[in-house]
Amino acid sequence: MKIFSAEQIYKADKATLEKQDISSEELMERAATQMFNWMHVRMQGAPVKIHLFCGIGNNGGDGIALARHLFEHGYDIAVYVVKYSDKRSNDFLVNLERLKDRKIWPVFLDDKSDLPNISQDDIIVDAVFGIGLNRTPDDWVTKLISHLNDSKAFILAVDIPSGLFTNCVPENLDSVIKANYVLSFQVPKLVFFLPQTGVFVEQWEVLDIGLDSEFLMKEETEYDLIAKSEVLQFYRPRTKYSHKGTYGHALIVGGSYGKIGAVTLSSKAALKSGSGLVTTYIPECGYQILQTSVPEIMVLTNGKTSLETIDFDIKPTVVGIGMGMGIGERTAKALTEFLKVNKLPLVLDADALNILSKNKESLKYLPEESILTPHPKELERLIGKWKDDFDKLKKVKAFSKKYKTIIIIKGAHTITFYQGKGYINTTGNPGMATAGSGDTLTGVITGLIAQGYTNMQAAIFGVYLHGKSGDLALEKTGYQSLVASDIINGLGQAFIDLFKVPEQVSEQQEEDKKENVK
Ligand SMILES: NC(=O)C1=CN([C@@H]2O[C@H](COP(=O)(O)OP(=O)(O)OC[C@H]3O[C@@H](n4cnc5c(N)ncnc54)[C@H](OP(=O)(O)O)[C@@H]3O)[C@@H](O)[C@H]2O)[C@@H](O)CC1
Numbered sequence: 329m330k331i332f333s334a335e336q337i338y339k340a341d342k343a344t345l346e347k348q349d350i351s352s353e354e355l356m357e358r359a360a361t362q363m364f365n366w367m368h369v370r371m372q373g374a375p376v377k378i379h380l381f382c383g384i385g386n387n388g389g390d391g392i393a394l395a396r397h398l399f400e401h402g403y404d405i406a407v408y409v410v411k412y413s414d415k416r417s418n419d420f421l422v423n424l425e426r427l428k429d430r431k432i433w434p435v436f437l438d439d440k441s442d443l444p445n446i447s448q449d450d451i452i453v454d455a456v457f458g459i460g461l462n463r464t465p466d467d468w469v470t471k472l473i474s475h476l477n478d479s480k481a482f483i484l485a486v487d488i489p490s491g492l493f494t495n496c497v498p499e500n501l502d503s504v505i506k507a508n509y510v511l512s513f514q515v516p517k518l519v520f521f522l523p524q525t526g527v528f529v530e531q532w533e534v535l536d537i538g539l540d541s542e543f544l545m546k547e548e549t550e551y552d553l554i555a556k557s558e559v560l561q562f563y564r565p566r567t568k569y570s571h572k573g574t575y576g577h578a579l580i581v582g583g584s585y586g587k588i589g590a591v592t593l594s595s596k597a598a599l600k601s602g603s604g605l606v607t608t609y610i611p612e613c614g615y616q617i618l619q620t621s622v623p624e625i626m627v628l629t630n631g632k633t634s635l636e637t638i639d640f641d642i643k644p645t646v647v648g649i650g651m652g653m654g655i656g657e658r659t660a661k662a663l664t665e666f667l668k669v670n671k672l673p674l675v676l677d678a679d680a681l682n683i684l685s686k687n688k689e690s691l692k693y694l695p696e697e698s699i700l701t702p703h704p705k706e707l708e709r710l711i712g713k714w715k716d717d718f719d720k721l722k723k724v725k726a727f728s729k730k731y732k733t734i735i736i737i738k739g740a741h742t743i744t745f746y747q748g749k750g751y752i753n754t755t756g757n758p759g760m761a762t763a764g765s766g767d768t769l770t771g772v773i774t775g776l777i778a779q780g781y782t783n784m785q786a787a788i789f790g791v792y793l794h795g796k797s798g799d800l801a802l803e804k805t806g807y808q809s810l811v812a813s814d815i816i817n818g819l820g821q822a823f824i825d826l827f828k829v830p831e832q833v834s835e836q837q838e839e840d841k842k843e844n845v846k
């Protein structure tokens with residue numbers, strides 16, 4: 329699914345009005361009707377007080393139109409107009425008149441008004457600001473927003489939580505609505521998926537308001553959201569007369585005394601994601617551990633307790649390198665010397681990244697489309713400190729362009745970056761914030777490249793599968809007991825799940841499942 333910028337959404341809006349020959353007020357009515365249906369199906373006329381806080385732009389107009397539908401179906405509503413500006417959008421005014429025609433008189437709030445009473449059992453509809461927010465709200469609006477957040481009432485945000493910008497992180501986080509649920513028109517917004525702003529969106533769902541499909545299809549976006557339908561197209565079926573040689577040979581390099589587990593996890597993950605053969609290149613101290621714990625894997629050794637050189641006679645398809653490797657002088661030198669001569673596709677993780685961060689000149693030896701999989705701290709070592717999430721994305725984009733690498737920014741909603749475009753993952757859960765889960769990801773991606781997936785496909789698909797496997801494992805383990813080995817063991821189910829009944833876009837169901845686990 330594409331993630332459009334605010335400018336693109338306004339363009340889509342315009343294209344829709346022209347192509348479908350409808351007025352903007354009709355489009356607003358579609359949006360309001362969709363929201364009403366969404367609420368009505370769930371509330372079934374329940375006598376809960378619904379407070380609708382509406383701005384004076386089109387987001388406010390959506391809220392006012394929704395209020396009319398709720399009133400007509402007998403809901404107990406209170407409507408407030410938040411007068412943060414003297415301007416009024418036309419469609420807001422049209423809908424305000426319609427509301428007044430029905431003898432509903434909103435409470436007009438300004439900097440002198442008292443804060444309204446809200447009980448924690450009420451529902452708040454947040455239609456104060458939408459994607460048109462372009463400056464920090466006034467102090468009194470911030471106070472109102474904090475008051476709504478403090479009320480503990482369920483907050484349903486229209487399009488985007490008020491106070492969130494679409495292209496930067498707000499300076500004052502008190503000015504942002506903490507939405508329990510966001511009904512986002514047609515497309516999700518990038519800020520739903522970034523750590524600093526995503527926390528304001530507990531759950532979200534897209535409402536189809538019939539924006540021009542041709543425009544949506546043709547328009548290129550800087551970010552895509554990756555779910556099952558996006559990765560299914562990459563899937564490479566196995567053929568009847570294939571043999572293990574058909575599925576490549578993954579070489580996993582790393583490990584040091586006390587950190588043989590890291591390479592063990594990566595190697596096993598490479599195997600379990602379908603690599604025909606897997607060899608692990610480790611110091612001698614890991615030999616028995618590897619051979620005993622994963623008999624399917626071949627082992628090469630070098631150095632006693634850490635790697636001293638990296639050279640081998642075998643001809644692997646791809647190399648995954650760095651897990652538990654250490655950053656000792658000899659090992660660092662071994663990595664640099666290896667990079668100078670290496671021509672194989674690379675997946676670099678952990679200490680390989682830490683060594684490169686200290687020897688940035690060695691980055692030039694990376695083959696094009698090498699995959700780097702840093703966690704936040706490793707990323708900071710590579711690209712330097714960032715001011716906020718948007719600054720981070722800018723820096724990653726520049727880095728990935730400069731070195732022609734694929735960078736996977738790991739975390740909740742892992743983002744894979746290449747050639748200026750970001751692919752945002754939708755699978756995974758906080759249970760995966762556990763030792764070794766990153767090592768597992770490196771193994772999965774390396775295993776996919778071994779089988780013939782392109783580096784980009786392997787990165788995007790690998791991140792998806794890894795997260796999906798974590799989600800499936802979660803159902804049996806709960807958050808706290810999920811460990812990296814559970815992710816490896818769940819990989820089979822993650823592949824099988826690809827061909828289960830199509831996802832009925834179930835962010836909601838997925839969230840419910842995770843809720844049940846809590
Ligand atoms: N295609 C779609 O998806 C559809 C979208 N629709 C809806 O439209 C919404 C966008 O509406 P919108 O453009 O009118 O902007 P909105 O967010 O209501 O802000 C209003 C104005 O406030 C101003 N302003 C900004 N910041 C401010 C501040 N801090 N303090 C004070 N004032 C401030 C600024 O005006 P300015 O003063 O800068 O001229 C701004 O224009 C969208 O989120 C969705 O709900 C649907 O109706 C149907 C189809």
Ligand SMILES: Nc1ncnc2c1ncn2[C@@H]1O[C@H](COP(=O)(O)OP(=O)(O)O)[C@@H](O)[C@H]1O
Nearest residue numbers: 703738739740756757758761763764765766767
């Ligand atoms: N809150 C979270 N939600 C989803 N995925 C997560 C979350 N926290 C961590 N992960 C995933 O777990 C992995 C952690 O990687 P990393 O920190 O490198 O672990 P390690 O170094 O222990 O192997 C990444 O793939 C990351 O995306």
Ligand SMILES: [K+]
Nearest residue numbers: 454457488490
């Ligand atoms: K809003």
